[in-house]
Amino acid sequence: MPTANHHAEFKLSITRALADQLAAALRTLTPSPLTADALDRLPKGPGVYQLHVDGAPVYVGKASKSLPARLRKHHRKLSGRPIAGAVSFVCLYLDEDLEASAPEKMLLGKYEGKYERAGDDQARKLPWNNNGFGNNDPGxxxxxxxxxxxxxxxxxxxxxxxxxxxxxxxxxxxxxxxxxxxxxxxxxxxxxxxxxxxxxxxxxxxxxxxxxxxxxxxxxxxxxxxxxxxxxxxxxxxxxxxxxxxxxxxxxxxxxxxxxxxxxxxxxxxxxxxxxxxxxxxxxxxxx
Known part of the structure; x- marks a missing residue:
């Protein structure tokens, strides 16, 4: 006769829940070309963003103060590099409390399979994360x-x-x-x-x-x-x-x-x- 369990351990993962919601919200957005005109139309404010090349996600990042300024920095950098493909972006504005919780790391963990994934949602590396794309002059x-x-x-x-x-x-x-x-x-x-x-x-x-x-x-x-x-x-x-x-x-x-x-x-x-x-x-x- 099977044994009935009358107790179990429940673990609440706030990080996973936030990562799922952030990823789902980004998926509802239509990527815009990373151009000066598009960035000029963005309001200031902190948030997270995702870069794509030819529609494929390549990088997730965070702007602590101003999304358009952070994206302009990337736009300027990419304008002097031999990027084969069209670069586009999506972004989410976040309140200060959520911005301080490293949302870009949550999204990166979501992509890389740190959290449980549903159906055919395969884990993958974003090529420009952890390859020095966002780094400054090393000195x-x-x-x-x-x-x-x-x-x-x-x-x-x-x-x-x-x-x-x-x-x-x-x-x-x-x-x-x-x-x-x-x-x-x-x-x-x-x-x-x-x-x-x-x-x-x-x-x-x-x-x-x-x-x-x-x-x-x-x-x-x-x-x-x-x-x-x-x-x-x-x-x-x-x-x-x-x-x-x-x-x-x-x-x-x-x-x-x-x-x-x-x-x-x-x-x-x-x-x-x-x-x-x-x-x-x-x-x-x-x-x-």
Whole structure:
């Protein structure tokens, strides 16, 4: 005779319930192209969002202060990368109490199978989560490190053939040209600032033409204007300009003065083994 159970253990998973509701709410939304016009129409406020490429989800994230500002940061970054496919987004606005409970981690756990899944709802990895997509400039000490083979920057390196038509023309101090490039490029440009040599050498004149040019051509102009010994380097995820003679392991290429010309040298493009890359938390998402 079967034994009747008169007791059982009940476990309430608030996290799972919230993850289920967040995922269900996102599924009801129609993805919008990730464009400046679409982002301009979004109201400010904290929340979670999901990025898609050609309709497939690739990343979930959180904006602590302003969804449009956080999404603009992604839009700007992606505009300088060779992304093959149409990028779109959906987002949910959340109240402050729920926003503080790491809703993006709940959603990521939902996708990756951390919680029980129903029917044919298969667990899957979102490729841009945990591959460095949302991370910022790692800093000077990391410039010489090998970038992981699965890092977003290794998969989608900054485009050097991006055309720029906004650089102010004329004979201008090189430091001023570098500052304008840094402000307007869709990826980071870091250059030596604090040395006496830099302050003096940046007074040299760069003759900026009035016609559009590529980022590659702009860097060649800058290096040509600086005294011999300066080097511009295109790393996978950003650009640097320093007084040095350094071969960077993961570099795309670098430029150095040689006599009266500038020589471009292809980099080794060596990468470290693939690994899971920790996502940095960022609160740099508030509109100016």
């Amino acid at each position: 000077r000490r990391r410039d010489g490190s090998e970038v992981e083979a699965n890092h977003f920057d290794a998969l989608y390196p900054v485009s050097l053939d991006l055309t720029i038509d906004w650089l102010s023309p004329g004979r201008r101090p090189t430091g001023e040209v570098l500052a304008e490039l840094k402000k307007a490029l869709p990826y980071n440009l870091r250059f030596e600032k604090d040395s006496v040599r830099a302050r003096e050498d940046y007074k040299t004149i760069t003759d900026v033409p009035s016609h559009p040019m590529t980022v590659r051509a702009a860097l060649q102009l800058v290096v040509a204007a600086l005294p011999e010994g300066w080097q511009a380097t295109a790393l996978p995820g950003y650009l640097i300009v320093y007084y040095e003679n350094t071969s960077y392991k993961s570099a795309q290429c670098w430029w150095r003065r040689s006599g009266t010309g500038v020589v471009e040298t292809s980099g080794p493009r060596l990468f470290a083994p693939a690994t899971e890359i920790a996502e940095e938390s960022s609160d740099e998402d508030e509109d100016n």
